[in-house]
Amino acid sequence: MADTVTIPEYDEEQEEKKPQPIDRQPVKKERAAGFFRRYPIAKWALALLAVVLVVGGVLVWHYYSVRETTDDAQMDGHIDPVSARVSGTVVRVLADDNQFVKAGDLLAELDPKDYEVAVQRARADLADARANSSAASVGVPLTSTTSSGQLAAANAGLEAARREIDAATARVQEAQANYNKAAADLKRMTQLVQKDEISQQQYDSAVAAESSARAALEAARAAVASAQGKAAQAQAQAESAQTVPQQVRMMRDRAGAASAEAEKYRAALAQAELNLQYTRITASVAGIVSKRNVEPGQVVQAGQPLFSIVDLDDTWVTANFKETQLKNMRPGQRVKIQVDAYGREYDGVVESIGGATGARFSLLPPENATGNYVKVVQRIPVRIRINKGQDPDHMLRPGMSVVPTVFIK
Numbered sequence: 001m002a003d004t005v006t007i008p009e010y011d012e013e014q015e016e017k018k019p020q021p022i023d024r025q026p027v028k029k030e031r032a033a034g035f036f037r038r039y040p041i042a043k044w045a046l047a048l049l050a051v052v053l054v055v056g057g058v059l060v061w062h063y064y065s066v067r068e069t070t071d072d073a074q075m076d077g078h079i080d081p082v083s084a085r086v087s088g089t090v091v092r093v094l095a096d097d098n099q100f101v102k103a104g105d106l107l108a109e110l111d112p113k114d115y116e117v118a119v120q121r122a123r124a125d126l127a128d129a130r131a132n133s134s135a136a137s138v139g140v141p142l143t144s145t146t147s148s149g150q151l152a153a154a155n156a157g158l159e160a161a162r163r164e165i166d167a168a169t170a171r172v173q174e175a176q177a178n179y180n181k182a183a184a185d186l187k188r189m190t191q192l193v194q195k196d197e198i199s200q201q202q203y204d205s206a207v208a209a210e211s212s213a214r215a216a217l218e219a220a221r222a223a224v225a226s227a228q229g230k231a232a233q234a235q236a237q238a239e240s241a242q243t244v245p246q247q248v249r250m251m252r253d254r255a256g257a258a259s260a261e262a263e264k265y266r267a268a269l270a271q272a273e274l275n276l277q278y279t280r281i282t283a284s285v286a287g288i289v290s291k292r293n294v295e296p297g298q299v300v301q302a303g304q305p306l307f308s309i310v311d312l313d314d315t316w317v318t319a320n321f322k323e324t325q326l327k328n329m330r331p332g333q334r335v336k337i338q339v340d341a342y343g344r345e346y347d348g349v350v351e352s353i354g355g356a357t358g359a360r361f362s363l364l365p366p367e368n369a370t371g372n373y374v375k376v377v378q379r380i381p382v383r384i385r386i387n388k389g390q391d392p393d394h395m396l397r398p399g400m401s402v403v404p405t406v407f408i409k
Contacts, residue, residue, distance in 0.1 A: 066409040068329060072379065073319035075339075077398040080285050082107060082307040084300045085278040088114070095307065097292050101283045107307055108294055110279040119276055122269035129262040136255035161231035168224040175217035182206070182213035287311040312394040317348065317384040319404045320358060322377050328408040329353065335384050338403045342395065347387045350406060354381035382406075 088110035095107040189206035283289075291308040294300065317337055321329070335348040357378040359365055384404055386396070 066407060067405050068321060068325040068408055069403060069405040070319055070321050070325070071401075071403050072321075073317055073384075073402050073404050075315055075396050075398050075400040075402060076318040076383075077315040078285075078311040079290070079398070080287070080309045080311060081305045082281065082284065082309060083303055083305045084110070084281060085302055086110065086115070086275050087301045088112075088279060088299070090294055090296050090298045090300060093292075093294055093296055095283075095289045095292070097289060099289045100287070101289055101309065102286045103283055105283045106280055107283055107289070108281040110281070110300070112276055112279040115272065115276040115279055119269070119272045122265065122272040126262065126265040126269050129258070129265040133255065133258035133262045136251070136258040161227060161233070164227040165224065165231055168220065168227040172217065172220040172224050175213065175220040179210070179213035179217045182210040186210040281306065283307075283309055285309055285311045286313060310398060312397070315391075315396055315398060316351065316386065317402055317404055319382045319384055319402075320379040321382050321406075322379055323357070324377060326353065326380060326382075329382065329406055330408075334407045336405045336407075337384065337386065338405075339396065340401045340403070346390050346396075348384045348404070349387070351383045351385040354383075356380070 090108055091111050092109040093107070094109075095101055095105070101107065186206045186209070189202060287309040289307055290310055292306070294306040300306065317335075329350065331350050331352055333350045335350060337346040337348050338344070339346065357380050359378060384406075
């Protein structure tokens with residue numbers, strides 16, 4: 001036989017005896033009402049607490065809404081390197097690390113003997129060049145005067161030779177006329193002596209007169225040739241004298257070259273004197289000496305760094321604010337600067353905002369166009385200038401950590 005299930009019968013009396021659930025809400029409300037009835041001031045305390053929380057929240061929001069602060073900030077300043085401008089052996093070192101120096105103070109000195117000799121040699125070269133320049137300058141008017149006289153004499157000689165040619169030509173014409181007459185007379189005398197109409201003596205006289213006239217004609221012609229030779233010589237001298245302007249110009253060019261040579265040696269002397277001055281290494285600015293890299297007896301080269309000077313008269317704060325903090329930041333805004341080292345605050349102003357983020361100036365700037373891109377909030381350097389007169393003892397040093405707070409409103 002199959003198993004049977006027995007269902008118990010419903011008993012109303014037992015059901016009524018079971019405990020019923022209790023409604024606790026009215027009980028809580030009654031207890032709260034009883035508490036506030038017993039302590040009526042509690043309502044006002046809670047209301048006052050709520051008002052204080054709201055007001056405090058508003059004040060806190062207002063406080064931080066007009067301020068931007070960062071702890072990524074340091075003091076900054078100029079660090080001026082001092083280098084040797086000439087090479088040499090160090091004979092004295094007069095400054096040490098952490099020593100305060102003024103602008104122009106002697107820091108070190110190189111052996112000046114070689115440079116003193118160079119100055120003396122440059123002075124001797126300059127004196128020689130000046131002498132040559134003076135001689136060349138004096139030679140210009142002398143050459144001009146002498147050459148001008150030679151030109152005038154050559155022109156006068158040429159003119160005299162031309163007049164002598166004219167005179168010789170006139171004498172030739174005269175001698176030619178006398179010869180023609182003597183020749184004509186001799187021809188007539190020859191006819192007459194053949195007819196015995198004149199004496200032999202008269203004929204001989206005519207022959208002698210004709211010979212004399214012929215000789216005079218030849219002499220006159222020779223005089224013309226001589227005069228022409230003298231004229232040619234005078235012409236050559238005159239043509240040679242025509243180069244006087246070129247000779248004067250050449251002498252002036254030589255004088256200019258000598259003067260330029262003197263200027264070159266004058267510049268060489270100035271450079272030698274400067275090199276002698278550079279053996280004394282001085283401070284370019286006032287500040288604290290740091291990183292001394294030189295010792296007596298050391299041979300240094302031109303451009304070798306020997307010291308670094310920290311200029312404490314020109315310091316500022318470089319604060320790296322997040323790009324999300326720069327929305328309302330402007331140059332000229334007031335700043336409170338807390339210095340970690342001294343636990344005090346300084347007043348300052350925002351001087352300028354950097355032109356690019358720090359990542360742009362890093363050795364390996366990020367390239368967002370390659371690989372997976374992860375957005376990172378960038379920081380931009382902000383220069384803050386500390387108001388003057390707050391650090392008379394130069395306690396603020398570059399590199400100190402500070403916390404600036406900029407009042408943006």
